[in-house]
Amino acid sequence: MNEIEAAIQDKVRSLLEAEKIQFFIGYEKGSDPIHSAPCFVKEPKDVERLVWDPFCAHNLVTFIIDEKKRELPRGEEPDSRPIGLLVKGCDSKAMIQLMSENKIAREEVYIIGVCCNGVIDSTKLEKILTEKSIDFEALAESDIQVDKDSVVIKYKKEKVSIAKKRVLLDKCPDCMSPNTLVYDDLLGDSVEPADSRDYTSVEEIEALSLDKRWEFWKKLLTRCIRCSACRNICPICYCKECAVDSAHQVITPKTTYQEKANKGTWIEQTVDLPENLFFHLTRMLHMAGRCINCGECERVCPMNIPLSLLTRKLEKEVKELFGYEPGKDVDAKPLMSTFEEDDPGDFIK
Amino acid sequence: MSEFEPKIVAFLCKWCSSAGADLAGVSRLEYKPNVIPIRVMCSGRVDPLFVLKALKEGADGVLVSGCHPGDCHYVQGNMFARRRFIILKKLLEFVGIHPDRFQVSWVSASEGTKFTKVIDDVVESVKALGPQTKFKKVGIDE
Ligand code: SF4
Ligand code: SF4
Ligand code: FES
Numbered sequence: 001m002n003e004i005e006a007a008i009q010d011k012v013r014s015l016l017e018a019e020k021i022q023f024f025i026g027y028e029k030g031s032d033p034i035h036s037a038p039c040f041v042k043e044p045k046d047v048e049r050l051v052w053d054p055f056c057a058h059n060l061v062t063f064i065i066d067e068k069k070r071e072l073p074r075g076e077e078p079d080s081r082p083i084g085l086l087v088k089g090c091d092s093k094a095m096i097q098l099m100s101e102n103k104i105a106r107e108e109v110y111i112i113g114v115c116c117n118g119v120i121d122s123t124k125l126e127k128i129l130t131e132k133s134i135d136f137e138a139l140a141e142s143d144i145q146v147d148k149d150s151v152v153i154k155y156k157k158e159k160v161s162i163a164k165k166r167v168l169l170d171k172c173p174d175c176m177s178p179n180t181l182v183y184d185d186l187l188g189d190s191v192e193p194a195d196s197r198d199y200t201s202v203e204e205i206e207a208l209s210l211d212k213r214w215e216f217w218k219k220l221l222t223r224c225i226r227c228s229a230c231r232n233i234c235p236i237c238y239c240k241e242c243a244v245d246s247a248h249q250v251i252t253p254k255t256t257y258q259e260k261a262n263k264g265t266w267i268e269q270t271v272d273l274p275e276n277l278f279f280h281l282t283r284m285l286h287m288a289g290r291c292i293n294c295g296e297c298e299r300v301c302p303m304n305i306p307l308s309l310l311t312r313k314l315e316k317e318v319k320e321l322f323g324y325e326p327g328k329d330v331d332a333k334p335l336m337s338t339f340e341e342d343d344p345g346d347f348i349k
Numbered sequence: 350m351s352e353f354e355p356k357i358v359a360f361l362c363k364w365c366s367s368a369g370a371d372l373a374g375v376s377r378l379e380y381k382p383n384v385i386p387i388r389v390m391c392s393g394r395v396d397p398l399f400v401l402k403a404l405k406e407g408a409d410g411v412l413v414s415g416c417h418p419g420d421c422h423y424v425q426g427n428m429f430a431r432r433r434f435i436i437l438k439k440l441l442e443f444v445g446i447h448p449d450r451f452q453v454s455w456v457s458a459s460e461g462t463k464f465t466k467v468i469d470d471v472v473e474s475v476k477a478l479g480p481q482t483k484f485k486k487v488g489i490d491e
Contacts, residue, residue, distance in 0.1 A: 064458055205443065213358065214445025214483055266398055274405045274486045281440055285397050288436045310443075317439045322432070339428040345418070349454040349467055 004114060004187045005052045008086065010187060011112060014254075015084055016044045021110050022224040024084035025063050027056040032137045033144055034122045034129075038063065052086075054120045054146045057169065059294045060085055061094040062235040064104060069240065082110040089116050089178040089191070090171060093292035093327030094235040096182060100330050101290075103238060106182070113180025115188035118164065120151065125167045132160060139289070168310055173294040182330075201306075202313045217277070223303045224276045231283060232299035236290050243267075243286070244279050273319055279344040285309050289318050289335025292327035355409035355475040357384045358470075360399060362392045363451040364422040366414035368458035373465050380465035381472040384412070391415065393426025397437040400451055404484040410450050410475035414467065416453040427455070446483055 012024045028039035028049040036055040040063075041047055052070070072078060087095060092113065098104040129136045134155050143154040151167060153160045165173060177193035205213055231237050243268050251260065267278055284291075291311050298307040318324050321344055324335050336344060350486075361367040373380060389395055392415025400411045405451050413434065421427040423488045434453050452474075454467045475481075 045419055208445075210442070210445045210447055212445070213443065217444045218483075262354065266402060271418075272487070274484055277403055277444065277484060278401050281401055281437075281444070282398060284440055285433070285437060288433075309438075313440070313443050314436075317436065321435060321439075336432060339430070341428075343428070343430050344432055347435060347438055347448075347453060348431065349452065349470070 003195065005050065005185050006119060008052055008112060008114075009047045009050050012041060012084060013044050013047045014049070015110065016041070020081065021084040022079050022081050024050075024086075025060050025110075026050045026084075027052065027060075029053075029141065030055070033141045034120070034125050034136050050086075052114060053141075055122060056086075056088070057119050057299060058234050059088075059091045059094060059296045061091050062233060062296070063085065064109060064176070065098070065235060065238045068104070069238070070113060082108055083108045084112065086114050086182065087111050087180050088119075089113075089180050090175055090292070090294055091235075092180040092182055093177055094294055096327065097236055097292050097327040098238075099182075100332050101334060105283045111154065111180070111183045111185075113183030113186040114174075115179045115186070115191045117148070117178070117191055118175070120146065120164075120167050121169045121294045125151070126160070128162055129169065134160065134221060151311070162209055169292060169295060169299070192328075195314075197315070199312060199316050201309055202316055205309065205313075206227055220275050220305050221276045221280060224271070224280070225303060226271050226276060226279060227302060229302065231299045232285075233300045234295045235294065235296070236287065236292065237283075244282055265335040280307075280310060284314055287311070287323070288314055289324055290326050291315065353476065353479060355383050355472060355478075355480075356407065357410045357412060357471055357475060358403040358467075359384045359412040359414065359471075360389050360392070360395045361386050362415040362422075362427075363388050363390050363417035365420060366392075366454075366456040366464065367378060367459050369414075369456040369460050371465040372458065372461035376379040376461050378461055378465045380398060380468040383470055384477055391421060391423050391426035392430040393413075393421070393423065393428075395430060397433050400404045400437060401484075404435045404450065405486055407481075409481040410452065410471060412452050412467070412471050413453045414456050414464075416463075422446065423427045426427075447478050449478060464466065 008026060015021045023040055023042040027036045029051050030037040034055060036053060036060050037051055039058060041050060043128050067083060067179060099106060126136060145152045146320055148162050151162045151164055174194045174197050176193045178193055181187060205216065267275055293311050293315050295308050301307060322335060361370060368384060393411055395413050403411045415430060418427060438448060439450060441451055450483045452471050456464050456467060
């Protein structure tokens with residue numbers, strides 16, 4: 001057990017014992033040593049399940065939104081105590097964004113922040129290990145050592161070293177907020193943030209001709225099965241009713257014509273390129289000035305669609321056009337419900 | 350084969366651009382008949398999803414036209430619209446849809462001539478691009 005892990009456990013134990021929080025959301029070890037999973041701790045005896053290692057990928061802020069959406073069972077009194085939450089640097093931007101949108105109040109969450117040295121992309125690591133015919137499921141946790149630049153794996157008395165940058169999540173190398181920005185407690189040594197964001201992947205697409213770009217996206221978006229995982233995991237996407245769900249209107253003999261008329265069908269259920277494109281553009285339009293590039297949508301996509309190309313493009317445009325950075329300032333005005341007299345307007349005839 | 354005639358969907362705000370179109374009409378100015386005008390109360394009423402839906406349903410191009418900055422009947426509607434539309438435009442371009450497929454203009458109630466010019470320009474530029482096939486749903490007929 002590392003120091004941070006011990007500190008988390010101690011802190012959570014004392015919070016739970018003093019009944020200061022409803023429950024705590026952190027990470028526990030997943031089904032194999034190269035995955036960690038979200039973990040809800042309600043009893044002090046369970047705090048030993050909590051871990052902190054380089055596989056803690058999930059943005060746990062999403063669960064606060066889920067919790068707020070949950071209808072209270074009949075007879076249950078609302079609990080006014082905060083929910084405890086483990087928040088990495090990048091994820092704290094989601095927290096700030098939600099606070100600026102008045103979706104979460106600061107006192108509703110007890111935040112334990114952790115300074116983060118980067119999270120390993122289990123999928124990338126799994127691929128490399130499989131190529132080297134290493135059975136990662138048989139590894140013990142202590143067989144995996146992650147230091148500053150490399151991941152060292154002990155396997156059958158051999159040592160395999162993999163450069164860390166090959167297996168980091170795409171969002172980590174140019175992370176500009178490795179240290180949690182809002183917190184009640186902060187653990188770990190402060191980490192040096194990157195100097196600037198790296199938009200090479202976006203610029204490569206921008207450099208293509210329109211038709212080439214279309215071919216590129218056509219290939220990717222035809223693959224989308226519209227499972228909506230990317231939308232559901234997003235911490236910033238919180239509406240109870242979503243524009244892209246209009247296809248799921250249930251029509252019964254009792255549905256009136258007014259109801260049918262008032263419920264526009266933006267998207268049809270069919271999974272094809274135009275509908276998929278519509279889905280993704282809608283998602284991006286609704287995320288403009290709000291997406292904090294936590295990369296969760298890309299991580300959960302079962303079809304491995306590089307959605308962060310879209311989210312990074314959005315981030316880049318919003319910054320260039322309006323000098324706006326979501327998730328930075330709690331008092332920032334929402335980008336799309338404000339304007340400036342001198343907003344760019346050259347595209348208008 | 351007959352020449353390709355583009356189908357343009359135009360969202361015109363009631364107070365300026367739509368009135369501008371009326372002025373063009375009563376002044377007997379001629380403009381290209383390829384446009385399907387849809388009157389909305391304000392350019393701020395135009396959700397970017399309207400534009401996407403029009404393209405998906407087979408429009409070759411979409412025009413949104415509203416009052417000049419400062420003239421909006423609801424004071425600020427067009428200013429909010431301007432922010433939304435530039436993001437939409439950037440995203441459409443990023444996925445490879447020609448920027449001329451979605452155009453925006455400010456036309457006031459007194460600018461009948463400007464209205465005809467805007468329409469003619471939009472029609473010409475979209476005509477040059479040919480039919481819009483990328484976003485269009487298969488099975489939507491002419
Ligand atoms: S998670 Fe992937 S497959 Fe599912 S809807 Fe999103 S992009 Fe499509
Ligand atoms: S990166 Fe994806 S999941 Fe994260 S805020 Fe942006 S859209 Fe949501
Ligand atoms: S009323 Fe014309 S743009 Fe608002």
